[in-house]
Amino acid sequence: MLPLMLIACQQADEVATTGTAHITFNVAGFTPLTRTAIAESDMTDLWLFDFVGDNEVQAVHLTDFNAPSLDMTYGTHRVCIVAARGDEPTINETTRTITWNVPRDTFWGAVELNVGATNNNSSVSVTLDRVATRLRILITDEVPSGIVSVSATPSEWYYALNYEEGTAAGELMKERVVNVPSNYVGTSGTLAINFFGISDSGEWMTDVLVKAIGSNNAVIGQATINDAPFVRNRVTDYSGPLFGSSSGWSINLNDEWDESYTGTW
Numbered sequence: 277m278l279p280l281m282l283i284a285c286q287q288a289d290e291v292a293t294t295g296t297a298h299i300t301f302n303v304a305g306f307t308p309l310t311r312t313a314i315a316e317s318d319m320t321d322l323w324l325f326d327f328v329g330d331n332e333v334q335a336v337h338l339t340d341f342n343a344p345s346l347d348m349t350y351g352t353h354r355v356c357i358v359a360a361r362g363d364e365p366t367i368n369e370t371t372r373t374i375t376w377n378v379p380r381d382t383f384w385g386a387v388e389l390n391v392g393a394t395n396n397n398s399s400v401s402v403t404l405d406r407v408a409t410r411l412r413i414l415i416t417d418e419v420p421s422g423i424v425s426v427s428a429t430p431s432e433w434y435y436a437l438n439y440e441e442g443t444a445a446g447e448l449m450k451e452r453v454v455n456v457p458s459n460y461v462g463t464s465g466t467l468a469i470n471f472f473g474i475s476d477s478g479e480w481m482t483d484v485l486v487k488a489i490g491s492n493n494a495v496i497g498q499a500t501i502n503d504a505p506f507v508r509n510r511v512t513d514y515s516g517p518l519f520g521s522s523s524g525w526s527i528n529l530n531d532e533w534d535e536s537y538t539g540t541w
Contacts, residue, residue, distance in 0.1 A: 297396040299389070300345040303357060304403045319381070320361045323374065325439050327354045332369065332440075348391045357402055358439050359383045362472075373445045375436035378452075380472045382408040384442040406509040407442060409475035413486060415467040417517035419460045420497075422490045426469050426518075427453040430504075432482040434474040444474040453489075475508040482506065488518055510534040 301324065322338040326346055333353075338344050346355070360383070362376030383404035389395075413428060429451040436446025454469045481503045488497035497518040506512050 295350050295393060296347050297350065297391050297393065297398070298345060299348050299391065299395060300343050300397075300399040301355070301357065301387075302399050302401045303341065303344065303359065303385075304401065318361050319359045319383075321359070321365060323358045323367075323439065325356045325358075325372075327356070327440065328352070332372070335367070335369075337367075350392050352388070352390050354386060354388045355400075355402070356386045356439050356442070357384070357404060358437065359404055360437075371438070371445070372440045373436045373438050375446045377435075378472075379408065379435055379474055381406070382437060382472070382474060384437065384439070386442065405442075407437060407444070407474055408472050409506040409508055410511045411471045411473070411484065411504070411506070412511055412513045413469050413484075414465065414513075414515035415488075415518045416465050416515055417519050418462065418464045419456070419467050420519055421461050423456050423461065423488055423496060424491060425453050425455045425489045426467070427451050427487050427489065428469060428471055429485040429487075430473075430482045431484070432480070437474050444476045446474070473506070475506055477508055479505050479507040486518060505537045507534075510537070512537050 303322070319341065320339060322341050322344055324336045324338070324344055324346055325332060326334045326348060328349070328351060333349070334346065336344070336346060341359070358374060360374070360376070360379075361381055362379040364377035366375045367373075368375065384407045385402050385404035387400055387402045389400055411428065411430070413426075415426070429449065431449055433448060433450060434444040434446055435448050435450070436444070438445045452471045456467065460467045484501040484504050486499045486501065487495050490496040497520070499516065499518055501514055504512055504514070
């Protein structure tokens with residue numbers, strides 16, 4: 277009878293180390309974006325990427341942020357989570373990146389966990405940090421009639437996120453254009469444009485060409501910002517004249533993010 281008892285014990289061990297568990301993720305955002313705020317915010321996309329070792333074993337894309345969950349095999353996992361609201365996201369599983377045609381506010385986080393039978397129907401808390409940076413440009417002089425749009429072209433800008441590592445990717449030199457409504461004509465200090473990008477945690481610099489465009493694509497105002505600094509979770513907030521004035525540009529504090537950088541051109 278002894279051999280039968282040994283076989284039974286071995287089978288019990290094998291059963292205990294295989295299977296799946298249903299795990300729910302409680303996603304919290306970077307202060308001041310709380311868990312509730314994420315669910316109710318204008319974030320439009322939530323991704324969960326499940327890694328076992330170097331292998332991506334599953335990926336889930338959600339538009340409903342309430343109690344995201346995965347069915348996970350027993351063992352050690354690393355789950356990377358991205359919340360964003362950018363336009364036209366594209367996933368590349370080879371480079372493990374999400375690329376947006378227009379990036380907007382974006383958050384990332386990762387958690388490691390050991391999944392077993394005791395974890396079934398349990399929940400895991402994950403904090404997502406902002407991985408976006410933002411350029412804000414305020415035009416201080418009077419907006420002339422005939423203006424159609426204002427554009428900004430950074431010499432270096434990032435449109436993608438490596439979702440495994442949470443790092444910036446997809447460097448492009450791309451003009452970003454904002455149409456100007458007619459009610460801004462004749463106003464001063466009210467016309468502002470904003471652009472999001474993806475950033476690493478270390479500060480980096482880029483030049484930015486700012487242009488005002490009139491009818492027939494004529495340039496009616498132009499300025500260059502040299503060595504504008506950017507870093508994730510911070511607004512780089514420039515202000516100044518665009519239509520012929522020689523005054524320099526200044527910067528204002530945006531207290532909803534980290535301290536803004538002060539710059540002139």
